[in-house]
Amino acid sequence: MTHDATSTAQAIPVLLRVVEGGRRSQRDGSNAATSNPGGTVTLVGAGPGGADLITVRGAAALGRADVVVFDRLADPELVDLAPRRAERIAVGKGKGYGPDQQDICDVMVERARRGKHVVRLKGGDPFVFGRGREEIEAATQAGIDVDVIPGVSSALGAPALAGISLTDRRLASSFTVLTGHRCDESDHEWKAFAESGSTLVVLMAATTADAVAQRLLDHGRDPSEPVAFAHAAGTVDEQVARADLSETARRGCPFPSPTVMVVGAVAAAEAAALAPAAYEARVAQAT
Numbered sequence: 615m616t617h618d619a620t621s622t623a624q625a626i627p628v629l630l631r632v633v634e635g636g637r638r639s640q641r642d643g644s645n646a647a648t649s650n651p652g653g654t655v656t657l658v659g660a661g662p663g664g665a666d667l668i669t670v671r672g673a674a675a676l677g678r679a680d681v682v683v684f685d686r687l688a689d690p691e692l693v694d695l696a697p698r699r700a701e702r703i704a705v706g707k708g709k710g711y712g713p714d715q716q717d718i719c720d721v722m723v724e725r726a727r728r729g730k731h732v733v734r735l736k737g738g739d740p741f742v743f744g745r746g747r748e749e750i751e752a753a754t755q756a757g758i759d760v761d762v763i764p765g766v767s768s769a770l771g772a773p774a775l776a777g778i779s780l781t782d783r784r785l786a787s788s789f790t791v792l793t794g795h796r797c798d799e800s801d802h803e804w805k806a807f808a809e810s811g812s813t814l815v816v817l818m819a820a821t822t823a824d825a826v827a828q829r830l831l832d833h834g835r836d837p838s839e840p841v842a843f844a845h846a847a848g849t850v851d852e853q854v855a856r857a858d859l860s861e862t863a864r865r866g867c868p869f870p871s872p873t874v875m876v877v878g879a880v881a882a883a884e885a886a887a888l889a890p891a892a893y894e895a896r897v898a899q900a901t
């Protein structure tokens with residue numbers, strides 16, 4: 615679980631040469647960028663945290679960008695993959711600050727209309743709580759060609775980096791990704807989450823983890839059910855903490871944003887770090 619920024623910077627250009635020298639996919643944005651004089655928009659998932667967690671295809675698209683419009687959660691090192699001449703536009707949003715969504719769409723469309731290849735670099739995957747769909751609609755409505763390059767969502771990447779296996783045939787056969795921003799939603803939805811028996815992966819829960827836990831308890835989830843928090847996954851600030859549901863309802867999340875909360879028996883066990891016998895013992899304890 616270490617992060618080495620220097621080796622990332624060295625490795626990505628090597629991967630890029632492999633991509634550029636090898637087979638070019640129609641879907642990586644390269645063909646679209648050259649065939650359409652009106653410019654293009656490529657949505658690129660930056661992956662969770664560290665710069666080395668972007669896909670090779672995403673890194674290659676950055677290498678051809680005329681403009682990079684990037685989020686707060688995308689590693690700034692990735693922006694350096696764009697040519698030096700490329701325009702860089704930070705549009706990071708947080709509670710109460712940052713440009714609104716319409717301004718972001720407008721700047722992308724305006725640059726693409728000038729014939730530029732715009733890379734919209736978004737944390738994790740563009741389509742997981744990322745407003746990717748809205749940005750695609752804005753571009754297509756303006757008649758601009760759009761391409762999407764997926765990223766590793768923090769919903770999957772943060773638990774994996776913490777050694778948590780979201781499914782485990784002995785503990786959980788499904789997982790559900792939800793947002794902590796919707797604690798006020800109908801009982802109906804929370805009842806379904808609580809009763810599912812699924813591993814729950816909660817994004818945007820840093821300030822609402824206590825309310826999330828309480829809603830699950832209200833609908834019958836076991837108070838001793840394990841909870842894990844993975845903060846700043848894939849970066850040098852990465853940290854993991856564990857609790858159970860009742861403690862989480864009392865004390866909330868131990869970390870600020872960005873943090874992923876995992877609820878379920880799998881959250882107790884650190885699959886990657888444990889020898890098989892020790893893991894079996896944890897599984898037996900959790901069931």
Ligand SMILES: C[S@@+](CC[C@H](N)C(=O)[O-])C[C@H]1O[C@@H](n2cnc3c(N)ncnc32)[C@H](O)[C@@H]1O
Pocket residue numbers: 662663664687736737738739740741742743744766767768769772816817818819844845846847848849871872873874875
């Ligand atoms: C607006 S959502 C965007 C999710 C993003 N599209 C994705 O697929 O990861 C932001 C939330 O993602 C989670 N997140 C993003 N990056 C993270 C990281 N490196 N470590 C832990 N959580 C992260 C946090 O829950 C954060 O509040």
